[in-house]
Amino acid sequence: MQAVGVYPGKKEVGMVGHPRPIIRGDGGVRVRTLEVGVCGTDREICSFVYGEAPKGYDYLILGHESLGEVVEVGADVRNLKVGDLVVPSVRRPCLREECRPCRNGYQDFCSSGEFIERGIKGEHGYMAEEYIEQEDYLYLAPQHLRDVAVLVEPLTIAEKAMAQLWLTRKRFPWEQDDGARPRGAGMKAVVIGTGPIGILGAMKLLSEGFETYVYSRSPKPNYKSELVESLGAEYFSMKQVTLEEFAERVGQIDLVYEAAGIFKSAWDILSVMGENGIFIFTGIPALGDLVSIEANRLMRNLVLKNQLIYGTVNADEFGFREALTDLGKFQQIWPEALRRIVTGRYDAASYRELLLEPSKGIKNVIRFA
Numbered sequence: 001m002q003a004v005g006v007y008p009g010k011k012e013v014g015m016v017g018h019p020r021p022i023i024r025g026d027g028g029v030r031v032r033t034l035e036v037g038v039c040g041t042d043r044e045i046c047s048f049v050y051g052e053a054p055k056g057y058d059y060l061i062l063g064h065e066s067l068g069e070v071v072e073v074g075a076d077v078r079n080l081k082v083g084d085l086v087v088p089s090v091r092r093p094c095l096r097e098e099c100r101p102c103r104n105g106y107q108d109f110c111s112s113g114e115f116i117e118r119g120i121k122g123e124h125g126y127m128a129e130e131y132i133e134q135e136d137y138l139y140l141a142p143q144h145l146r147d148v149a150v151l152v153e154p155l156t157i158a159e160k161a162m163a164q165l166w167l168t169r170k171r172f173p174w175e176q177d178d179g180a181r182p183r184g185a186g187m188k189a190v191v192i193g194t195g196p197i198g199i200l201g202a203m204k205l206l207s208e209g210f211e212t213y214v215y216s217r218s219p220k221p222n223y224k225s226e227l228v229e230s231l232g233a234e235y236f237s238m239k240q241v242t243l244e245e246f247a248e249r250v251g252q253i254d255l256v257y258e259a260a261g262i263f264k265s266a267w268d269i270l271s272v273m274g275e276n277g278i279f280i281f282t283g284i285p286a287l288g289d290l291v292s293i294e295a296n297r298l299m300r301n302l303v304l305k306n307q308l309i310y311g312t313v314n315a316d317e318f319g320f321r322e323a324l325t326d327l328g329k330f331q332q333i334w335p336e337a338l339r340r341i342v343t344g345r346y347d348a349a350s351y352r353e354l355l356l357e358p359s360k361g362i363k364n365v366i367r368f369a
């Protein structure tokens with residue numbers, strides 16, 4: 001069957017002829033790929049920054065943001081049937097006995113670093129006509145999410161970030177979630193970046209009741225600024241508004257959701273974050289550059305304003321389930337905007353343009369069916 005992969009040894013990207021997979025255990029599910037999202041991680045693997053082929057192969061099939069349809073189930077599969085739409089998760093646990101996160105189903109917190117990631121590290125991904133997966137790693141997507149469920153995996157980043165946020169806010173004993181109003185009501189959040197991670201993060205924040213501001217690079221109006229403003233967020237471009245003007249416009253910043261991977265911009269916003277503020281990093285910058293910041297101000301603010309900074313990667317089972325629930329909510333609230341996040345659908349033959357040429361649009365996907 002046809003698949004898109006990389007040969008890390010030869011530093012080549014191309015179509016690979018991979019054997020059609022066969023269910024080997026009774027718990028296996030054979031899935032026909034419908035769509036696979038392309039993201040910066042795939043592009044980095046194609047520039048050989050990372051990416052690791054599975055044992056016994058000289059190539060790695062790409063793809064970790066996937067939507068598929070079940071075409072066959074093993075005898076022991078209980079909760080899925082032929083015709084179901086499914087979204088697979090990405091990370092698989094390491095084998096270390098002492099890794100408590102992995103032994104407890106939280107491989108997104110793996111402490112050994114020996115985890116596997118489908119399409120990224122040590123196991124083939126989903127940019128193929130079909131794949132096999134265990135039922136436990138597949139999440140049922142309702143048919144009405146067929147057009148947008150490829151966004152589940154990137155949305156899980158915001159889901160985990162927010163689950164962590166509500167845990168960290170337990171340090172404020174006067175805050176009680178009585179369920180009477182949205183948990184973010186009365187708080188102001190800033191999102192940095194308007195790629196899929198930033199836009200889906202803004203949707204999550206707005207749906208939780210935060211007054212949400214988006215700070216990004218491109219001058220407005222543009223496709224992305226119009227999209228985020230149609231959600232009810234306010235967009236600011238660093239090219240049109242100074243940091244001081246931005247800070248004055250927003251006032252007390254309670255939360256920052258960083259989704260650009262550019263430390264300079266992160267530092268600018270961090271330096272104006274308010275009392276008790278929480279700063280979440282999701283962006284992954286390239287290594288190498290030195291960035292100069294006023295480090296003493298960072299330390300002073302952290303201490304004198306009781307601030308907290310944390311990073312977050314990947315997501316657990318809860319994150320995938322929440323993403324599916326939230327995508328359903330987003331479809332009700334913002335049907336048009338949600339559809340507009342997927343800016344292009346391409347055949348697998350367009351892989352070069354999608355993986356090797358400068359990225360355009362927001363989320364582009366490869367269609368296999």
Ligand SMILES: NC(=O)c1ccc[n+]([C@@H]2O[C@H](COP(=O)([O-])OP(=O)(O)OC[C@H]3O[C@@H](n4cnc5c(N)ncnc54)[C@H](OP(=O)(O)O)[C@@H]3O)[C@@H](O)[C@H]2O)c1
Nearest residue numbers: 193194195196197216217218259260261265283284313314
């Ligand atoms: N933590 C995780 O598990 C995880 C998972 C996936 C991705 N990531 C990381 O998350 C980040 C965002 O991913 P993505 O797919 O949404 O990326 P993306 O599509 O490349 O979007 C990046 C966004 O950042 C904006 N930007 C660029 N330079 C900026 C600057 N100097 N100041 C402010 N904004 C700037 C861009 O603005 P314009 O559109 O205006 O040009 C763009 O909207 C990346 O670093 C990625 O590696 C993390």
Ligand SMILES: [Zn+2]
Nearest residue numbers: 039040041065
């Ligand atoms: Zn991705």
Ligand SMILES: [Zn+2]
Nearest residue numbers: 094099102110
């Ligand atoms: Zn582990």
